[in-house]
Amino acid sequence: MLAEIKGINEECGVFGIWGHEKAAELTYYGLHSMQHRGQEGAGIVVSDGKELKAHKGLGLVNDVFKHAKFDDLAGQSAVGHVRYTTQGGRGIENVQPLLFQSQSGGLALAHNGNLMNAHKLRGELEEQGSIxxxxxxxxxxxxxxxxxxxxxxxxxxxNALNQVVGAYAYLIMKEDKMYAALDPAGIRPLSIGRLGDAYVVASETCAFDQIGATFEREVLPGELVTISDEGIKSTRFAPRNGRKMCAMEYVYLSRPDSNVNHVNVHSSRKRMGIELAKESPVEADIVVGVPDSSISAAIGYAEESGLPYEMGIIKNRYVGRTFIQPSQELRELGVKLKLSPVRGIVEGKRIVMIDDSIVRGTTSRRIVQMLKDAGALEVHVRIASPAIKNPCYYGIDMSTRKELIGANNTPEEIGEIIGADSVAYLSETGLEEAIVKDKTINQGVCMACMTGNYPVTKDGETEIQYTKC
Ligand code: SF4
Incomplete structure (x- = not known):
């Protein structure tokens, strides 16, 4: 479904390149391909080997760089960032990469994730005199x-990384080096690619395809990678444990053409649809997916069930950005503006409506109503992931427990609330099997928002107090 109306929001994407004369432009294109990971702000910091220079702003990548002169951002290395912001965290000062200057030179940081002990550390730093x-x-x-x-x-x-707790993919740049670091549980995605002699690092591999780079390898949990003119060097700041990649990256957050921890996102979504059809079949005439992120699962469901896949809902791609503000009022208006039923397809039909996930249920209720208003006889909602019952503390903004419809209602109750003829979720095992095709490579996934089993905890300190990214 649409990120901006659903209630799950990615918390940023990072991109870095080392050793290319068009570093800033390539970073711009890389960020553009990861726009879905954050639409509130974007920035690039470039290094020419002597100093770091930044250009950043609020809005989409195109807006921020519309009037930018890339000649002013000349340099062979760059880090970039796209940002999604929660209320209170807006403002140019929070747009990344953050750039600090000191007597020993510049330091740029770009981050995707959330530090669970940021509140405590911030208090300690302030006590010690930091502003x-x-x-x-x-x-x-x-x-x-x-x-x-x-x-x-x-x-x-x-040393610094060993003091923070949470989920993080960091890109850190000095004038003469770039560092990439991933948290010890490897919750957020981060991959390394090559473009000729240049090294590229990105949250999603779709950014490599965008600029013609090839995938080299994943940054490993607890690994600190150093990239410089001397090449690439790997050190470890934490022991290597089993990876717990965020399952929502596959369900909803990442682009279908990205490979996350060696698994193609579209293929994993299709397998989710296949598993869902095996677990929760229904007598119906057609299968319809809610655009865009549910289409792959709908194709899988149709394939397994033998029912035809039809384009029963279309997405209006030309709705302005005015309607992607994260407020409830505009979210509800946004559903009508962004999705339309195809009357000629759905009229007189019993429909299996596939959605990747359900958060508050308000969007699902409107889509079901929309299909019924267009003449659908029955709408059976099938969700290609288990119920979301718990908040995420690892960088994904997805409503409070009180707002999560799956935390407080059975599928039957949800059916009544959203006006569907039936509702069923994919099981936890079904989701895990759809993602983890090869345990030796993929190891495991975080499904804490569904299961409540959090892979990283810190003295009960799970409240998000500061703007995360
Ligand atoms: S809690 Fe959910 S959204 Fe957060 S990292 Fe785990 S799977 Fe992803």
Whole structure:
């Protein structure tokens, strides 16, 4: 479904390139391909080997760089960021990459994830005399790096990383080096690619395809990768444990053409649809997917059930950005503006409506109503993931427990609330099997928002207090 009306929001995407004369332009294209990961702000910091320069702003990548002169961003290396913001975290000061200057040079940071102990660390830093200029948890890491030693190197970064707890994919850049780091559970995605002699790092592999780079490898949990003119070097700041990649990256967040931890997102979604059809068949005439992220699962459901897949709902791609503000009022208006039923397809039909997930239920209710108004005889809702019952503390903004319809209602009750003839979810096992095709490579996934089994906890400190990204 549509990110901006659904109630699940990705918390940013990072992109970095080392050793290419068009570093800033390529970063712009890389960020553009990851626009779905954040639409509130974007930025690029470039290094020419002597100094770091930034260009950032609020809005979509295109808006931010519309009047940018890439000649002013000349350099062979760059890091970039797209950002989704929660209420209170808006403002240019929170747009990343954050750039700090000191006597020992510049330091740029771009982050995807959430630091669970940011509140505590921030309090400690302030007590010790630090003045923080943003409400972003990313700034906390910059201060910890500086406090770990005069120079920024593997040791000071590792020292700082060992003090933070949570989910994070970091890109850190100095004038002469770039660092990529992933949290010890590997919850957020981060991959390394090559473009000729240049190295590329990105949250999603679709960014590599966009600029013609090839995938090289994943950054591993607890790994700190250093990239410089001397090449690439790997060190470890935490022991290697089993990976717990965010299951929602496959269900909903990532682009279908991305491979997340070696698994193609479209293919995993299709398998979710196949499993769902096996677990929850229904007598119907057609299968319809809610665009865009549910289409792959709907294709899988249709294939397994033998029912025809039809385009019963279309998405209006030309609705302006005015309607993608994260407020309830505009979210509800946004459903009508962005999705339309195809009357000629759905009229007189019993429909299996596939959606990737259900958060508050308000959007599902409107879509079901829309299909029935267009003449659908029955609408059976099948959700290609288990019920979301718990909040995420690892960087995905998805409503409070009180608002989560799956936390407080059975599928039958949800059916009544949203006006559907039946509702069924994919099982936890079904989802895991659809994602983890090869345990030796994929190891495992985080499904905490569905199961309540959080892979990372810190002294009960799970409240999100600062703007995350
Ligand atoms: S809790 Fe849910 S959204 Fe958050 S990282 Fe885990 S699977 Fe992803």
């Amino acid at each position: 923080l200029q943003t409400s972003s948890d990313t700034e906390v890491l910059a201060h910890l790096i500086k406090r770990s030693g005069n120079k920024t190197n593997e040791e000071t970064i590792a």
